[in-house]
Amino acid sequence: MYTGSIPVLASKLHSAAKPLEDKQRINETKPDTQVSTDFGGTTVRVDLALEAYREDHLTGLRTGSERYTQLARIVAPFSHRQMHEIDNVTLSNVLGRWKGGTRNRYRAAVTHFWKWGRAYGYTTLHPTLLAGKETSRDDVLSVRLLRTLYHHAGRMDEPWATYGRLLILTGQRHGDVMNFHHERLHQGDMHLPTSKTGTPHIVTLGTRGLTLATFHCHGFNMATTAHFKRRWFRKAGVPLSYRLHDIRRSFATHLAEAGEDEADIDRMLNH
Template identity: 30%
Template sequence: MSLTDLQIKRLPSPETGQKTYYDKALPGFGVRVSQGGTKTFVVLYGKNRRRRSLGRYPDMSLAEARMLAKQAQVDITLDQQSLRSGLPKVSFEASRAKFLEDSASRNKAKTVQEYKRLLIKHFNFKQDIGDITRHDIASVVEDIKKPSEQKHAFVAIRTMMNWCVKRGYLDVSPTPPMTFKTRTRERVLDDAELAAVWHRAEGFGYPYGSIVQLLILTGQRKGEIVGLRHSWVTNGQIAYPSEFAKNRRSHTVPVGARALDLLGKISGGADLLFPSRFNDERTFNGFSKCKAFFDQDLNIEPYTLHDLRRTFSSNMAKLGTPIHVTERILNHISGTISGVAAVYNRHAYINEMQVAFGEYEKHLSYILSKYAEA
């Protein structure tokens, strides 16, 4: 059959064993369905028509599997008889040492240290670099239990293998394409990651870098920072009018000294702190392009700007800030004080928020000092 996503979804499970359905459009490529319902892309390659698993559906898309199947049928790294043809014999250990040595001259010390930790901890192949297969690498990565460590290890070995290709130790990298599922709605940056984002923002500058710094410093929503006006910042506080706030409730935040210092350095003729390039009355809107460029030099797990708000809240909890104070800072309309209690509790918690921000900025300063930019 000519395989399509709809057909793959409908493929029945055999009563026993496994059954393979081959693609009419690409001979040798197909989907193997097991008794339990697992569907795995496979390819036949080489003179002896050896079979190789490519990945499971739907974690791997049909388009990606077809591309890999085509590569597998001509890729010399999958044919052990020609694998070593014309290539020098270099052990994995020697290749790793040379890669780390070269990286030290081109990357930051922290990056090299992380590469070294990951490659030595997880990858200790005894064979020559050219004898390592996709299966060897995939097996190591899949055995790593912690999702973030798994992804970092994969990035490290992929970077090393690509370097080996450039140095002529390999014709083609044996690193397999792998997908990693991250539950972004639960993402909280650890201290090292938060410091990395801050230092990157500091060097990135206005406007995007300043927006990221204020997100870290205040815990406010992205829209609340990008729409901020000079006229709302008075007496050491940000006073959001009710018509602007997301929940249509006026919101006053007595931010810390570091945030106020940053706000004071942002100047311009417009009332908006972050106007668009072409209209002073419209807010900055280049987030997608800026974030893509911003993240290029960050060696951390993928994150969203909203994750910075969740990280702020988590750090407040770590510092022992009462939850109702944190919720006032975040302007959560539902939480520990809601319903009838919220109607009768009109206390603004300004002093409590000031104390919380003071402790948070001390904690942030400690983090930034501990993970100072190399």
């Protein structure tokens, strides 16, 4: 059974260390930022850290304005406290105001904001926040269910065995994976000349994904995709309320919750 880290296999994402000069530039714009002898890092108020995060990260995102609004709502009750003073209980209590998919989107926003704060020495907290229970339309498959699906996909007939595993490894739209041909592999990358967005897309593959893509071939049609999905999910014990598209959503969600950069996730998924 596949036991690796599913989202990372295809992504090759690496968290880049923030340049020292960027940190100095941001700190210089915050007059009440100071070194704390007790904390051992740099103290900064949460609201000022959020403004720095907005300038440093969110302005480069297509959804940056929306993400800033989400974070502003979350930190409002403790915005004038020092970032290093905020603990997991405080964050959990605030997130309790939201349910389902909204809670999970806010949870991902908090996770990345605090990861950014750790990179600058503003906090040492690694938030561990419970996920919200989502409706069937907005479900996210757990890593355990994705591993189970990957394992059972390998037991299906070809070309479905390869198709199912590539969906999990790449997080791409199922139509794009269906139309992919191994002749479009170039130096370990999956080249998709057309997509839903109307733009070409390149997917960097890990070793396992590259091996599968090398043998990937045509042979699909939309009439049999639904039948494949039912057989696949039933064998894996996954509720049929999940859709193939939920694999893609889960791919993105697990990366976001791990603190990966949203702009990188958007580029990877051609969103």
